[in-house]
Every structure is written in structure tokens, then in C-alpha cells.
Amino acid sequence: MTLQWNDLIVRDARALTASEIRDLLKVAERPEITSFAGGVPDPALFPLDDFNTVYQDLMADDAAGRRSLQYSISEGLPALRQWIADDLAASGAKRDIDNILITCGAQQGLDMLGRLLLESGREIVVEKPTYLGAMQAFSMRRPDYVGVDMDADGPVIEQLEAAFAKGTRVAYLAPDFQNPTGRSYSLERRLAVLEVARNYGAVILEDAAYCKLSYDGTQLPSLLALDETQGDPNAGCVIQLGTFSKTLAPALRIGWVTAPRPVIERLVLMKQAGDLHVSTVNQEAALRAARRLFPGHIEGLRDAYRHKRDTMLKALDDFMPEGVSYTRPEGGMFIWLTLPDHIDSRKLLEVALDDAKVAFVPGQAFFCDHSGSNTARLSFATEKPERIRSGIERLAALIKRVHNQY
Amino acid sequence: MTLQWNDLIVRDARALTASEIRDLLKVAERPEITSFAGGVPDPALFPLDDFNTVYQDLMADDAAGRRSLQYSISEGLPALRQWIADDLAASGAKRDIDNILITCGAQQGLDMLGRLLLESGREIVVEKPTYLGAMQAFSMRRPDYVGVDMDADGPVIEQLEAAFAKGTRVAYLAPDFQNPTGRSYSLERRLAVLEVARNYGAVILEDAAYCKLSYDGTQLPSLLALDETQGDPNAGCVIQLGTFSKTLAPALRIGWVTAPRPVIERLVLMKQAGDLHVSTVNQEAALRAARRLFPGHIEGLRDAYRHKRDTMLKALDDFMPEGVSYTRPEGGMFIWLTLPDHIDSRKLLEVALDDAKVAFVPGQAFFCDHSGSNTARLSFATEKPERIRSGIERLAALIKRVHNQY
Numbered sequence: 001m002t003l004q005w006n007d008l009i010v011r012d013a014r015a016l017t018a019s020e021i022r023d024l025l026k027v028a029e030r031p032e033i034t035s036f037a038g039g040v041p042d043p044a045l046f047p048l049d050d051f052n053t054v055y056q057d058l059m060a061d062d063a064a065g066r067r068s069l070q071y072s073i074s075e076g077l078p079a080l081r082q083w084i085a086d087d088l089a090a091s092g093a094k095r096d097i098d099n100i101l102i103t104c105g106a107q108q109g110l111d112m113l114g115r116l117l118l119e120s121g122r123e124i125v126v127e128k129p130t131y132l133g134a135m136q137a138f139s140m141r142r143p144d145y146v147g148v149d150m151d152a153d154g155p156v157i158e159q160l161e162a163a164f165a166k167g168t169r170v171a172y173l174a175p176d177f178q179n180p181t182g183r184s185y186s187l188e189r190r191l192a193v194l195e196v197a198r199n200y201g202a203v204i205l206e207d208a209a210y211c212k213l214s215y216d217g218t219q220l221p222s223l224l225a226l227d228e229t230q231g232d233p234n235a236g237c238v239i240q241l242g243t244f245s246k247t248l249a250p251a252l253r254i255g256w257v258t259a260p261r262p263v264i265e266r267l268v269l270m271k272q273a274g275d276l277h278v279s280t281v282n283q284e285a286a287l288r289a290a291r292r293l294f295p296g297h298i299e300g301l302r303d304a305y306r307h308k309r310d311t312m313l314k315a316l317d318d319f320m321p322e323g324v325s326y327t328r329p330e331g332g333m334f335i336w337l338t339l340p341d342h343i344d345s346r347k348l349l350e351v352a353l354d355d356a357k358v359a360f361v362p363g364q365a366f367f368c369d370h371s372g373s374n375t376a377r378l379s380f381a382t383e384k385p386e387r388i389r390s391g392i393e394r395l396a397a398l399i400k401r402v403h404n405q406y
Numbered sequence: 407m408t409l410q411w412n413d414l415i416v417r418d419a420r421a422l423t424a425s426e427i428r429d430l431l432k433v434a435e436r437p438e439i440t441s442f443a444g445g446v447p448d449p450a451l452f453p454l455d456d457f458n459t460v461y462q463d464l465m466a467d468d469a470a471g472r473r474s475l476q477y478s479i480s481e482g483l484p485a486l487r488q489w490i491a492d493d494l495a496a497s498g499a500k501r502d503i504d505n506i507l508i509t510c511g512a513q514q515g516l517d518m519l520g521r522l523l524l525e526s527g528r529e530i531v532v533e534k535p536t537y538l539g540a541m542q543a544f545s546m547r548r549p550d551y552v553g554v555d556m557d558a559d560g561p562v563i564e565q566l567e568a569a570f571a572k573g574t575r576v577a578y579l580a581p582d583f584q585n586p587t588g589r590s591y592s593l594e595r596r597l598a599v600l601e602v603a604r605n606y607g608a609v610i611l612e613d614a615a616y617c618k619l620s621y622d623g624t625q626l627p628s629l630l631a632l633d634e635t636q637g638d639p640n641a642g643c644v645i646q647l648g649t650f651s652k653t654l655a656p657a658l659r660i661g662w663v664t665a666p667r668p669v670i671e672r673l674v675l676m677k678q679a680g681d682l683h684v685s686t687v688n689q690e691a692a693l694r695a696a697r698r699l700f701p702g703h704i705e706g707l708r709d710a711y712r713h714k715r716d717t718m719l720k721a722l723d724d725f726m727p728e729g730v731s732y733t734r735p736e737g738g739m740f741i742w743l744t745l746p747d748h749i750d751s752r753k754l755l756e757v758a759l760d761d762a763k764v765a766f767v768p769g770q771a772f773f774c775d776h777s778g779s780n781t782a783r784l785s786f787a788t789e790k791p792e793r794i795r796s797g798i799e800r801l802a803a804l805i806k807r808v809h810n811q812y
Contacts, residue, residue, distance in 0.1 A: 003607055003643055005668040008575060010525040010547075016675040043472040051475065052465035059458035066449040069457065069655035104510060108681035115546070119416040136679035140521070141416075169414060201409055237409055249475035251686035262411040269422040273542035275514035279685055280657035 015142050028359035034391030036378040037359040046249050054288045072280040074272040076102025080287045092225035095233045099258055101267050102278045106209050106243040106255035110137040112267050117170050118143040125163045125171035129366030131179045145368035154185030157192050164200035174207040180366045180377035181336035182329025187220050197237050206240040212247050212298055214331040215306035234260040244286050252282045312380040315389045319396035333381035339374040356394040421548050434765035440797030442784040443765040452655050460694040478686040480678040482508025486693040498631035501639045505664055507673050508684045512615050512649040512661035516543040518673050523576050524549040531569045531577035535772030537585045540578055551774035560591030563598050570606035580613040586772045586783035587742035588735025593626050603643050612646040618653050618704055620737040621712035640666040650692050658688045718786040721795045725802035739787040745780040762800040
């Protein structure tokens with residue numbers, strides 16, 4: 001009997017669909033394309049020599065080397081969690097190492113929190129637009145999405161409150177240099193978000209993936225730091241997702257979830273059942289690299305990415321026609337483009353790849369309600385400054401041409 | 407408002423319970439305890455110098471080093487999948503690299519296959535006893551377990567057939583040197599299992615974690631190799647789980663799932679949504695280590711573990727009283743002890759830790775129906791031979807004493 005995979009595969013797994021970014025990236029990888037599509041760090045900025053030293057030091061130490069190749073506890077290495085706790089404390093969020101779980105990148109944190117808090121029939125608030133990867137992770141639990149509009153200061157509070165008033169109890173928010181828009185919340189909006197969440201007993205999942213990549217002065221405190229815990233690290237309503245992917249190297253797959261103990265205890269069991277623990281050797285390497293490199297390396301990243309951001313903004317200012325608007329992010333890797341209403345960015349992409357040899361990500365995929373057909377995500381992270389400028393010039397010329405055809 | 411985590415956490419996540427092995431291992435780690443409880447490789451056998459060379463070679467190569475620190479595709483590195491495909495082909499299972507997905511250890515393969523094939527109301531066949539970690543992974547999907555008894559040649563076919571006849575469509579089986587019993591299936595039983603699965607259109611999840619660790623001559627072909635695919639790598643009913651955890655190093659967290667394309671395609675989407683991909687640097691290190699070390703390193707592991715197995719079997723033969731029986735595994739890391747009916751191995755463990763300074767895992771946790779209260783799992787993998795012999799001697803003396811109290 002031939003196997004009937006469609007019958008054998010369960011509904012949760014059938015809810016998965018291929019990511020548009022992923023398929024797109026295959027075309028954008030061709031060398032003749034200037035790609036603003038990727039969301040990946042610039043590999044030229046990886047501290048390769050330091051990693052070489054870190055791995056040599058580790059493997060030359062018999063005891064540490066063998067320990068780093070062995071199974072380890074599901075929570076993550078205590079010394080790494082202590083480093084993260086210290087770093088959080090320095091940013092104003094005082095938590096214990098028992099409030100931290102090491103995950104395979106922040107992406108696994110999203111997946112695990114989806115498995116913890118979501119199921120068919122439950123709702124989750126997401127920003128419009130939001131991080132596509134978060135929706136992909138959550139969608140395996142088949143929740144209903146409640147989209148909340150964003151203004152210049154963050155999510156529209158009335159909409160957030162309305163969602164909570166109707167019974168939604170989880171919100172996924174990215175207050176710093178959001179992927180895909182680059183937008184950040186004002187301090188006032190952060191406080192307002194926390195107040196309304198507290199009033200309704202709702203959980204905030206705070207995505208802090210980009211928070212270290214700030215280019216214009218002081219960083220605002222995170223929701224985790226602003227959460228009113230009255231000194232109790234297990235009180236509060238914020239669960240924060242962090243990662244080394246943007247500051248050290250994505251390939252280590254080291255992220256973390258910071259949360260009250262009742263959450264961490266469940267997640268540790270889930271981690272143990274799901275894949276035992278994050279690679280011991282990678283945790284050890286990340287810890288040694290962070291101790292060795294931070295904060296100097298972060299300053300270097302900020303300088304390099306700030307220059308790229310400024311280059312892209314200058315090019316947008318110089319070349320984009322009337323009717324095109326864009327964000328001016330103070331950090332992160334992305335600028336969000338809003339085109340005239342009648343321009344469909346998916347169609348634009350096809351021409352852009354063929355004619356202008358430029359790639360970007362059409363914005364629609366980032367909206368839970370599939371709106372935003374006239375929007376696009378531009379990343380300034382990977383291309384060199386001179387290619388950023390000429391790529392934007394070609395893209396602007398194409399948009400001008402397409403605009404005039406109507 | 408204080409958060410009500412019990413209300414916020416969904417039912418699937420509440421199904422998770424703490425592993426007894428895990429809590430036990432904390433006590434067993436004390437240096438005065440001779441531990442037969444762990445299921446981990448002997449760290450003295452890790453090829454540390456080779457890993458030092460592998461990491462140095464990788465990080466000293468600018469292009470390869472930077473690539474190994476960057477994001478990569480969810481399927482896993484093509485060269486690593488090719489190595490695995492070649493290794494499978496050498497064992498008689500001809501599959502393409504598109505039939506292989508790299509996972510964070512075989513444990514993640516179990517979790518992902520649970521998410522693919524199981525949900526509340528669906529059933530899965532498991533051996534009695536079975537690998538505890540598999541039940542932990544599957545339990546997040548809240549399936550019903552159908553336990554099948556084992557005889558000396560493998561699962562009792564009549565029971566397997568009865569389960570399939572009643573509608574169960576998935577079976578999780580470990581034909582080689584099973585954790586926890588060390589038992590292997592005969593060739594005839596392997597063929598019979600496949601025939602009955604095929605007749606009912608059922609899927610076999612074959613756990614091949616220990617298959618390379620054979621100590622007594624020729625390895626029998628895997629279910630994957632015996633599956634009748636008529637040359638089509640996408641036909642067949644076997645999904646196999648493999649890993650480098652027992653042959654290179656567990657901390658790399660490199661496992662793989664080999665399956666027909668319709669399964670791999672779904673799993674790739676799940677991997678992307680779940681944690682993007684397995685650590686690039688670890689995949690690269692594992693590939694370089696496997697190329698450099700196999701098969702010589704495997705031979706070394708076999709020699710070392712064979713000696714430990716023989717030491718434990720000899721000690722059991724020399725010291726265990728009448729009424730105690732045990733398996734004589736031809737590979738793997740475990741021996742399965744069956745005590746007189748009236749001895750509860752959980753209670754025995756408490757005394758064993760206190761008096762005999764010996765740890766083992768009570769067998770009940772490995773049974774889906776919580777039977778087997780008079781059984782225990784002994785690992786010979788980590789302790790040195792002289793400690794194995796004296797530990798078994800003390801355990802045997804304790805059992806004799808407890809036995810005589812009745």
C-alpha cells in the first residue's frame with residue numbers, strides 16, 4: 001500500500017507555508033543583483049580571528065574541551081546565563097539566571113512561546129507589519145492574529161486595549177528597530193503598552209533581537225526593564241527574546257528567553273523534550289567571544305551599519321520621487337518603503353530583478369491581514385555603501401517610470 | 407493584575423512532565439557514586455585533538471570561516487547531507503540528499519516527527535520498554551500510546567498487526583541496540599515488521615542512534631535499507647533518525663531525518679519556522695571531523711565500549727543472584743536488568759545510592775503503561791572498567807540482601 005502522506009500529516013503541520021523571503025533570496029543571491037532583500041548580518045563584520053582564538057583556547061584545554069563536546073543541561077550553561085543576566089541588569093532589567101533559558105536563536109524562542117501560549121482558537125496581537133518569522137513560528141499553533149496599526153511612536157494603544165478587552169491575552173511586539181520597518185517605540189508608548197497589558201493580565205512577548213544595534217545615541221529602556229516587578233524577577237508581564245545572531249554570529253544559533261520562573265520551568269521541559277539543549281560548544285564559544293569582544297565589537301558594528309544606513313537614507317533622499325515615503329530608523333538593519341497606493345511591490349520586484357538588478361522584500365508578507373501591497377522592506381546591512389547608493393538610484397528610477405505609467 | 411500562568415499556558419504544554427532520569431542524574435553525578443544511570447558517551451573517547459584541528463582549519467580559511475558563521479539553509483549543508491547519503495548508501499539504503507534534513511540531534515527529529523504525524527486522538531505504537539526521550543517528545547502532541555511487547559527477536563508481530571488493524575498508522579521502533587534494553591531485532595523480524603507496516607499503509611519511525619556501535623561482527627541491515635522502494639527514494643514507509651551524538655560528540659547537536667520527499671518538504675518548513683537551521687559551524691565541523699575520522703574512530707569506539715560491555719556482563723555473571731536476568735547486547739550502551747517480581751527498582755535505587763553508592767535508572771519510566779517496576783537500565787558507557795566491576799558487585803550484594811528480606 002502506498003503511503004497517503006496527506007492523510008498521515010496532521011493539521012498543525014499542514015498550516016505551514018513556504019516563506020516568500022526564502023524563495024526570493026535564491027534569485028537575490030545572483031552576483032549581478034544588488035540585494036536589499038536579505039535580513040542577514042554583513043559577514044565581513046564577523047570577528048573571525050577572535051573565533052579562531054576562542055575555539056583554539058577551548059579545544060586546547062582538555063577538561064573544558066571535553067566538557068564542551070558533551071551533553072549539557074537544558075537550561076543552558078550557567079556561566080552564559082550569568083553573562084546575559086549581568087548584561088540585562090546593566091540595561092536596567094534585574095533578573096536571575098533561573099529567569100533565562102538558552103535557545104537555538106531567538107527564532108526557537110518564538111516557536112517555544114507559541115507552543116506554550118498559543119493553540120487553535122486563541123488569539124495573539126501582532127504589529128502591522130510584524131516580523132514574518134514570528135508569524136511562521138506562531139502559525140504552527142494555528143492562532144488567530146489580531147493586527148494592531150502602528151504610528152510614529154508605536155502601536156496604537158486604543159487598538160491594543162480593544163484587543164485585550166475582547167479577551168486576547170498575548171501580544172508580540174518589537175519596540176526597538178523593528179524588522180521589517182526599523183521603527184522604535186517612544187518611551188511614553190512603552191509605558192502605555194505596559195500599563196494596558198497589566199490592566200488586562202496580558203503577556204507581552206518582546207522581541208529584542210536588534211536592540212544592541214542603535215546608531216543615534218542613547219537606547220531607550222526595554223519593556224522588560226520598564227516592567228513593574230517591584231524587585232521580584234518572577235513578577236511582571238514581559239517575556240523577552242534575545243540573541244547573539246546580530247552581534248556575534250547567526251550560525252552559533254544562540255538566543256535566549258527571559259521570563260518569570262513559571263514560564264522558564266515549562267520551557268525547560270519543552271527544550272529537554274524538543275532537542276535536549278543548545279550546542280554546548282557553541283554556548284561556550286559565544287560566552288568566550290562575548291567576554292572578549294563586548295562592548296568594543298558592538299561599537300564597531302554600530303559604526304559600520306550606521307554608515308550603511310546613512311548611505312541608504314541619503315540615496316533615498318536624493319533619488320526617490322514624490323509619493324514615496326520611508327522610515328528613518330535609529331538602529332537595526334531595515335528601512336521601510338511606502339510606495340504610491342497603486343504600485344504593487346510584488347509586481348515591482350519582478351521588474352526590479354530583471355531591469356534594475358535590485359532585490360527587496362515586498363511588504364505584504366509582513367502583514368497578518370495581507371494588506372500593505374504598496375510597501376517594501378529594504379535592508380542596508382549586507383551590501384557595500386557604493387552598491388547601496390547605485391542600487392537605490394536604479395530602484396528609484398524604476399519606481400519613477402512605473403509611477404508615470406499610471 | 408498578576409498573571410495567571412496556569413490559565414495562559416495551553417494544554418499541550420501542560421502535558422510535559424519532568425524526566426526522572428534528569429532529576430536522578432543530579433544525585434548520580436556525585437563522585438562517590440558509580441553511575442550506570444547516564445546514557446552519555448565516555449568523554450575520554452571524544453576526538454578532542456581532531457576537533458582542535460578541524461576548528462583551526464575552518465577559522466583560518468577566511469571564506470569558509472565566514473560562511474560557517476553565517477545563516478544557512480534550513481535543509482542543512484548540502485555537503486554534509488551528501489556525506490550522510492553516501493554513508494546510508496554504503497549500508498544499503500540508497501537515498502538522495504533531498505531525502506535528508508539536518509536536525510539538532512536525533513531528539514529534534516523525534517519532536518518534529520511528532521509535530522508532523524501526531525495529535526490528540528491519534529495513536530503511536532511504541533516498544534515496551536521504549537526510549538523515554540521519544541515519549542517525552544511525542545507527549546507534547548498528546549497522542550495515545552499503543553505498547554507492543556518484545557521478545558528476543560523484536561516486537562511481537564501479532565501485537566503490531568493488531569494495532570495497525572485497529573487504525574494506528576505510526577510506529578516508533580529501535581531495531582539496533584535499543585535504549586534502554588540493548589536488544590536488536592533479528593533479520594526475519596525486521597522483514598516481518600516491514601511487511602505488516604506495508605500491508606496497512608503505516609509509517610515506521612526507525613531510531614538508528616546506536617546503529618554504528620556494534621561490537622560482535624556484522625551489522626544487520628536497517629529497516630530503511632530493507633524497505634522496498636524499488637529504486638524510488640521517495641517510496642517506502644520508513645523514516646529513519648540518525649545522529650553524530652554517539653560517534654563524534656553530542657554537543658554538536660547534529661542529527662538527521664531520512665524520509666520520502668513529501669515528509670522532508672514539510673519538515674524543512676517546520677525547521678525554518680522553528681529555529682531556521684542547525685548551527686552552520688557545527689555542521690561544517692561535523693562534516694570535516696567525519697571525513698577525517700571515519701571509519702577508524704568508530705573502530706576505536708567499538709573496541710573501548712566492547713571492553714566495557716564485556717566487563718559489565720562478566721561482573722553480572724559473576725555476582726548477580728538467581729532470579730535476576732539481563733540482556734546480552736551486541737552493541738550500544740545499555741544492559742537491561744530484570745529483578746525478581748517483588749523488587750521495586752525505584753525503592754532499590756534509593757538504597758543503592760545510599761548504601762551501595764551505585765546509580766541506575768529504574769525501568770518503569772521506559773514503559774508507556776508504567777509497568778516494569780522490577781526492571782532497571784544499566785549503562786556501561788561512562789564508568790571505567792574497574793569501577794564497573796566493583797559497582798556491579800556492590801549492586802548484586804544489595805539485591806541479594808533485599809531479595810532475602812522477603
